[in-house]
Amino acid sequence: MATLSIKGVRKSFGSVEVLHNIDLELEDGGFLVLLGPSGCGKSTLLSIIAGLEPSSGGDVVIGERTVNDIHPKDRNIAMVFQSYALYPTMSVRRNIGFGLEMRRVDTSSREDAIGRAADLLQISHLLDRKPGQLSGGQRQRVAMGRAIVRNPDLFLFDEPLSNLDAKLRVEMRTEIKRLHDRLGTSVVYVTHDQVEAMTLGTKVAVMKGGVIQQLADPQTIYEQPANMFVAGFIGSPTMNFLNGTLENQDGKLVLHHGEETLELSGVAKGASAYVGKKVVAGIRPETFSKGAGPSALTGIVDVVEPTGPDTMVVLDVGGQMISARLGSRERPHPGEPMTLSVDTTALNLFDPETGDRI
Amino acid sequence: MVEFEKVTRIGRVKYWEDEAMNKNFNRRSVLKIGAGLMAATALTPSLAFGQTANINYWHTFTSQSEFAGLEEVMKLFKAAHPDIVVTQENIPNPDFMAKITAAVLADSRPNVTMVSSERFADLLAMGALTDMTERLANWDKRSDFDDSRFDSITKDGKIYGLPAFSFVDWMYYRKDWFEEAGIAPPTTYAEMRDAAIAITDPSKGRYGFGLRGGPGGQNYINNVMEAFGSPVQQGDQIGLDRDKAIEGIAWFSGLLTQDKVVPPSAPNDGFRQVIEGFQTGQTGMIWHHTGSFQDIASKLEPGVEFGTLAMPAGPAARVARLAYAYNSITKDENADASWEWIKFWGEPDAAIAFLDKTGYFPASNSASADPRIADNPLYKPAAETLVFGRPQPSFPGLAGWLESVVLPAFQRALIGEATPEQAVDEMIDGLNQAIG
């Protein structure tokens, strides 16, 4: 177990810089999720932590050690690859024990360790098979087994669940969470699945274009996204962005959007500086409820999508589409006018120029 | 229209495990070799004009000068016979028997083939050759050729070819080195050995004798055994006189193993290496025939740096071979055109042109009487040799025995892996296999 800190790490491939000055801190036993769209540099950052790729600058510190010049095998880390990277010609047993074998751990303690890991992951009956004879989920477990058997200071996971079908993915997600709770080892976990990020992480780093947009606990990321990118990336369906002008009306802040006026209470203190200026209001679909109120929007129902527990409604408000998550009993008809009130305490305002939260 | 075409050989001869061994099943071989011939014909000009006959000619020329000579003869022929197109095809010596065997079995033979006397028996036995007795009898230039010229191409009174030119065995020696050492040119094996010892000087990289212990050396090994009194063939008798043969092998291999007057590369030295060794001043004497004269003269000055000698005499006999390169009709088709081409080599103009380029002696008397030959002192040893020279032995299996038994056995003696006794015993065993 160890802390991880990354200080000013940069990475260039040729003349292209794909990581710009990354700073990260992970507490001992924490679970850091690197979240971001494809190509943003998540795997690259993970490889740098693992030592598989040299960084072009900055420091990686695991525990007390700056590991920049230390070989991957001496960083006391374990990694689970998206492809699992199981050695196809070796049995599951040897795959799991390979790291110990290479470290010249004697056979009996190696067998013990393999047995324990296999029990934990419920793959004891598979030990004598070859990876080619396993299902996707079983391979995933073997890859996990190979990681945990060595008792590393730090686990690195690169999209370990992305090759699994939806159901298995949910199961394994739970399993990983359980494993982390049990072992207490620090984890860096790469994904572009926001649900994984929200459920697993004690800390989430949202990345875009080689820059960390926000590093915070999942709750904060969700409720107070640092900018429009983070706000839009997290949540499904995505946050509604409503353009408008901020005004001071009778001592209250209001947002004008076309005909509509939203009364804002409980929004950020900095907002008053934007009076008279254009802002973007970020409204999560689930903060809508049916009926009028001081902050309400009226529009024409465009699409209705019942999902079972909820009904998703897309509303045309003065030409801008707004999606709202309503109770399952709500069944408006397309073409009908509809009024939704907004819980403005959960509303975020963004500067349209910079995209940053106000 | 005569066309000088160098036809690239198509592919490699298929080995025996395939078609060639197979008299009955030859369709595949026809396809294989047929493809080669098709490619050959594709290269020859179209036959649209008049009565053009196409013939192809397989030969085993190897050196630059030989190619130049052939080209010259073809040029003359083209002028004389515009209606016959000759396509020449060079078959390297090591491949020759394999290619011709395959061609005969697959019935895709060349029209005319150059036949050396040691191959005559084998080729005749496999039915490759056509009886030319009739044609020769009716030829006006027949009297230009001594009857003996046909000895090695005649079987049971039937003649199967016409000599194109002669191989007259003789030797070349470094006149300048001999003069420098103050020794006379050798006339016997013993003198030759002494001379070799005298001029050998390892510090200068000089060796007395360029012994051909690699490919092609088998004939000289056989000659030495004969010179020591063990001819492999005497009339109908085939066999070796063990003791005499051992003496011969001991003397010959001793030049390397005991006297060290031969370059250490001898066991692998073939034609090219032996000639180069002499040309580059590594060796002081070599045995060959007159055909390499021009090649050597291109590097060393004739009469000054090098001279020519008749082959020295061994203890029992003076063995120098007189052999002929025969041209034989090997295909019935276009036989008349083939005959024109074969006859043409007997014309003095063609023969002298060929001699000029190569050094090969003509086979016809009228050509050898030409002053360009008769008055040249360097050719005198060849003229002498015509008097005492003898033909190659000839019996089926001889060529194979010489190449795959005599040569390796002698090499084993050369490299000290076998005693001369063991080498000769190997030869005797092999001979029994070959003729048994």
Next chain:
Amino acid sequence: MTSNPQSIMASSRPLSTWDRINPARYIGELSETRFWMYLLLLPSALLIMGVVIYPTLYGFQLSFREMRLNRPDLGTDWVLLKHYQRMLSDQIFWISLRNTAVWVTAAVTIEFSVGLIAALALNRNLPGTKVLAVFILLPFFLPNVVAGHMWALMLDPRLGVINDLLVKVGLLGGYKAWFADPSTAMAAAIIVEAWHSFPFFTLLLLAGLKGIPTDLYKAADIDGAGSISQLRLITLPMLKTVIAAAVILRVIGLVNSPDLLLILTSGGPGRSTQVLSLYAFQTAYKDFNFGYAGALSVIMFILLMMFAWVYVRLSKVNQD
């Protein structure tokens, strides 16, 4: 199994007269049976029979006959095992067998090792490897005959550049006639052969290497396997099938083709580089003894089959 068309048809509906004689119906029916597969295979099976099996059998029967082209007087009778008996006491056969073993083992070992090193180097995708690849593969594109003559010249004791270099570097006191000395002739020939054919391994191994995911090496790095361990435990096991196929192909090639030795040494000096293929070739085309040559080839064929079988067994390629 329901191969009887009547029974199937009868069960569904009555047959009209046309149905009974309609050829398409029979073909259609036939295509439903498991015979259909064999029927479809028939043309290619016949082709294989004609092109492969017939000549092979022909070669076999030849080895039991007298067949000497230059001795028509001996006829072409069956001689049972005469040729095989002769082989038992034929010194040259045994020498050739031993030399073949040396020739093939040494050449394949060197070709594989050099080929592997070259493939590993090319697989690193460093700048310039594309050009390097062309150079490395170059020897393979030379015909055997050309390569043979080229090396014969380079190793020539009088004019060869190799002697020149070795003498200048001081490794050699004076020019050496490599092919004239039985202690170096085989080694020199093997080196020429290895030079000529190692790209065969490079090519196949490179294709194999490209198929190994790079993640495996990253995982192995983290697991603490050094480059030797990675080669031994990951790369080679993953190339097992490719290696087995390449080795078998190369062994067959080496056992069967005499051309390089024919050019370089003709089996000499003495018998020191005589191998079975060369011996069989000479027996057929110098001695015209096709019967004995046939027997030699049958032995080579059997030895190769045995080798391939044992090798596949030992390397366990068809296990997974």
